[in-house]
Amino acid sequence: MLDFQSLLLAAALSGACLSVTMLVIWTATRQSRYFLTASMGLALLAMHVVAFWRYGIEPRPWLGALTLALLPTGFSLILIAAAQFYGRSEVTRQAPLAVGLSILSTTFLMVVGLDGAAFMAEYLWSTILLVWIGWIFWQNRAEFPALIVLMSTLFGICSVSFALCGIVLLVDGRWVLGGAPDNWAERINIIISVACLTALGALPMTMHNLRAAARHRSEALTDALTGLRNRRALVEDYPKKAFGEQMAVVMFDLDHFKNTNDVHGHSTGDDVLRRFAEVMSGSLRAGDSAFRLGGEEFALVIARVEGNYVEATARRILVDFAAEEIVTPAGPLRCTVSAGVAFGKPGGVTLSDMLTRADRALYEAKRAGRNRVAVDGWIAGPVHRPARRA
Template sequence: MFVDQTSLLLALGFAAFALSATLFVTWLAARTERFILIWAVGAGTLMAAFAGFSINAVSNNYVLLWGSNMLLTGGFVVLFSAACLFTERKLPRARIVAVATASAALVTIPFLLGFDALGAIMGNLVNAALLIGTAWEFWRGRSEAPLWVNGIAALYGVTALSFIPCAIMIYLKGPLVLQAPPSGWAEDLNSIMGLVGVTGIGALSLALNQARIARQHRDEANTDPLTGLLNRRAVFERFGATSLGKDTAVLIFDLDHFKSINDKHGHAAGDEALRRFASVLSQRVPPRSAAARIGGEEFLLVVTDTDRDLALAIAEAVRSDFACEILQGPQGGFRGTVSAGLSTGEHHLDTFDNILRRADDALYKAKNSGRNRVSSAAAGGR
């Protein structure tokens, strides 16, 4: 043994405590990412497990060995839950309960039968499986922040592999009843990899949390808070400096008589009308296109990979769908209508501002022609 096992276990316990405390304080600062809180609970459970193993290393207590194994496995179940929540944005409770029940049974039954060596073997194998599952869950969500998430997945995976030699060495030593606490190069390697994993995962988890916060701030800056669509800034940043061609259409929608809706039915009903129209518009947004609220009751839809006829069909569908919506006000239900102006690029170097200007002219034409209709800018901008 080239490193004292008890010292390694104590170091692991302190590292797990530091990770748990750091993650908990990080969660307290914002209380928005619940997976951080669950992560903190899992790290705290691991701390208790490592403390139990360090005591058992000098006392060789049967019940303490079982309890420490259960705490270690329970901590890894909690970390698996945090990974699921990170990837899926909701906690798959049925799956977590099934994983926790199976893990507890596989570890506990051998101890109940008096085979603590077999229990330790099963504990190592179960822990390896849980960590591989955790690595897989993070790897599935790698698109959010590839550098940090791939690093976390790799550390979980490498730590998982370090449990397998422990199981093999316990098996090779013979009887299914331990004569002394498991020790040797495999346990030392497992402890060292655990220490590296806990430390690395702690650092990367903080970076991941900061990356998610930065992305959320960026999304908030580019999103209209009432409708959830892009705002004017976002759509102009995306298309404003881009050369557009004939396969791009710009559609401007303006809710008809919106001021009278606010005056007659109240501003709450007006806000609901805006949200309902945004919902109708979102359902008609083709792939790789963008819908935005650009001010007041005015909305914008930029459609790529299209032509004038298809763009007109989309605008007409949006107009028709919204006309069928029944909006609610203090005096009961009412209907709203929308007018739209449309223009497409005229050549492969047309600018977004030019197309938008022609679409805006077409919108005024639709308004002046009686509203609740779609007007298209003629070729050449006339």
């Protein structure tokens, strides 16, 4: 029930406030450049609304050309912001070309006196850019399905409202206007723009916060040195009596690791830990998981016990690691590791019980001479290093 001027004022204020909000967010998270880009785009959209209002009062060609240039430029910056959000660098190269074509076409039509046709062209380019933005989000809907479906829908609604403005002018044959267009489609477009701008400003901030929370959680559950999941992740992944008869835990402990640190230094010790983590990861089957428990202790959770798969996997890791050669200032270094295996039970047992039993088996392997696997009291023979290749 508001008049056209009030609707324009609401659109300008909405865009300006969102621009300032995103700019403030960017100052706190400088690495998130899409907030800065989106802030600039929203500022240009707010300027477009002001210029549109002024052109309605004073319809000069240069002001009309400026009005028509601001809208697609603002949308193109929001397009680039969406591309930055998802690492789509090719879009940042393509968007300026679309904007350039838009400005050239609308400026030419405005200069030759066809301001109505210029507005039709502007609405066409705006529709294309809005659909393009929505498509970028839609392609990445797997990250936040509900939010991105909503966001793509809003961009789709906005694009339809701009297309409708151009269609009304085309159907009415308004090639020459002599001022800013003012019809029912324009009023609907402004109402939709105000509503959608508010939502489209809030949703990216929500997705940014969710993404940051997910990253922080991942970092909290990941061992920084090796990239494996840590003990906290192991506890969270296997609560209560999670270990039935089809599951097993293998604990590994690097042999004489303190001596490695004392003789070769902690930097070399870190290299040894990383190398063992790589060997473990390379032996994983789908469904199995590797963890670093702390220090030189690691754990492997076997999700499906089949035949002697658990023992064979543990021994293969021992063999592969014994074959690794770590370069040090004192010359090449080779290390070994011992392993202890515990199997789950039909009624299910707790993680604590599994780790206790696997640790007990690991102790037996070390007491028997290291570089071997112990399985519930049974101790395999030592793993022999392969002969060094010439």
